[in-house]
Amino acid sequence: MRYIHVMAAVIRDAQNRILIAKRPEDAHQGGLWEFPGGKLEDGEERADGLRRELQEELGIRVTQARPLLDIRHDYPDKSVRLDVWLVTGFEGQAHGAEGQPVRWVSAAELDDYDFPAANAPIVRAAQLPEVYLITPDVTDEAELFSGLERARGMGVRLVQLRQSRLSAETYRDLAQRVLARFGDDFQWLLKGDEQPVLPGAGWHLTSRQLRQMWLQDFGPDASGQTGEARPKGRLLAASCHDAEELAMAAEVAVDFVTLSPVMPTATHPDAVPLGWELAQELIRTVSMPVYVLGGVGPETRARAFAVGAQGVAGIRRFWG
Numbered sequence: 648m649r650y651i652h653v654m655a656a657v658i659r660d661a662q663n664r665i666l667i668a669k670r671p672e673d674a675h676q677g678g679l680w681e682f683p684g685g686k687l688e689d690g691e692e693r694a695d696g697l698r699r700e701l702q703e704e705l706g707i708r709v710t711q712a713r714p715l716l717d718i719r720h721d722y723p724d725k726s727v728r729l730d731v732w733l734v735t736g737f738e739g740q741a742h743g744a745e746g747q748p749v750r751w752v753s754a755a756e757l758d759d760y761d762f763p764a765a766n767a768p769i770v771r772a773a774q775l776p777e778v779y780l781i782t783p784d785v786t787d788e789a790e791l792f793s794g795l796e797r798a799r800g801m802g803v804r805l806v807q808l809r810q811s812r813l814s815a816e817t818y819r820d821l822a823q824r825v826l827a828r829f830g831d832d833f834q835w836l837l838k839g840d841e842q843p844v845l846p847g848a849g850w851h852l853t854s855r856q857l858r859q860m861w862l863q864d865f866g867p868d869a870s871g872q873t874g875e876a877r878p879k880g881r882l883l884a885a886s887c888h889d890a891e892e893l894a895m896a897a898e899v900a901v902d903f904v905t906l907s908p909v910m911p912t913a914t915h916p917d918a919v920p921l922g923w924e925l926a927q928e929l930i931r932t933v934s935m936p937v938y939v940l941g942g943v944g945p946e947t948r949a950r951a952f953a954v955g956a957q958g959v960a961g962i963r964r965f966w967g
């Protein structure tokens with residue numbers, strides 16, 4: 648399959664707004680909103696292609712950009728590789744230089760616009776931060792609360808409430824108190840055997856739960872119908888460790904995954920680390936945001952971006 652290599656940009660301004668543009672009615676996927684960009688030319692460097700397209704379409708000069716998400720999508724009539732970069736620095740006033748309507752919107756407002764089918768993971772990547780904090784096991788609640796306050800102060804926005812030593816019931820009660828206090832400060836992912844009922848809370852599946860969900864929906868005995876409708880606006884994530892689990896996560900269409908362990912970690916000393924090279928190869932095969940996990944820290948961010956990750960996830964090294 649020949650994929651048309653397209654450079655596209657999630658452009659973020661100082662107020663964290665994102666620029667979207669409307670595709671001309673007569674274009675491929677016409678009339679839908681898009682992230683500005685266009686086809687890479689033969690022999691052109693990716694960053695150069697991105698800069699050229701944004702100059703042509705918006706009249707801006709890119710000064711700061713990095714890869715965000717690299718996805719492949721098969722439309723009935725063509726296949727595209729959307730090589731999406733996050734642009735956080737540019738000069739000039741962005742405008743529809745080709746007459747197309749453009750609009751600055753908040754990350755949450757992206758949900759209200761119609762994009763081509765290939766764009767769902769791009770919208771997710773635009774909405775997700777660079778750091779995914781997983782809470783360490785703590786012995787008392789005060790420690791958990793003060794840690795979360797520190798995390799909030801450091802700009803953390805996405806948190807998985809993990810407390811591996813609690814019974815399901817104790818965990819649920821704790822989650823309720825934590826969300827009552829910090830519900831608006833973070834996007835929350837909860838653990839457990841069922842979709843959490845707490846308003847707004849997402850669900851982070853273990854790789855075993857992911858496999859079960861996949862078997863139900865796509866396995867040999869699957870009914871052919873996909874599982875219960877996904878509650879809107881709630882994140883679904885999964886822990887993955889290899890190509891097979893990543894493929895299942897893609898089919899189940901989770902919002903994002905963690906991939907681990909990338910480097911050796913103290914918490915899982917027996918697990919064989921993937922290493923950066925294999926992590927990159929694995930990330931390349933999937934079209935969704937991936938957080939690398941295991942032996943990485945906030946300072947490893949640039950490395951994570953370079954291998955195509957959404958960002959870094961972790962416990963201790965992220966816990967102020």
Ligand SMILES: Nc1nc2c([nH]c(=O)n2[C@@H]2O[C@H](COP(=O)(O)OP(=O)(O)OP(=O)(O)O)[C@@H](O)[C@H]2O)c(=O)[nH]1
Nearest residue numbers: 653655674675676681682683684685686727763765766
């Ligand atoms: N730019 C852009 N293209 C997208 C997005 N999503 C998506 O499926 N595409 C597809 O990727 C291809 C991008 O081509 P384009 O029409 O922007 O290309 P271009 O700017 O070079 O235009 P041209 O071919 O008219 O010169 C189209 O088939 C389009 O449908 C998106 O968010 N942004």
Ligand SMILES: [Mg+2]
Nearest residue numbers: 683684685686
């Ligand atoms: Mg274009």
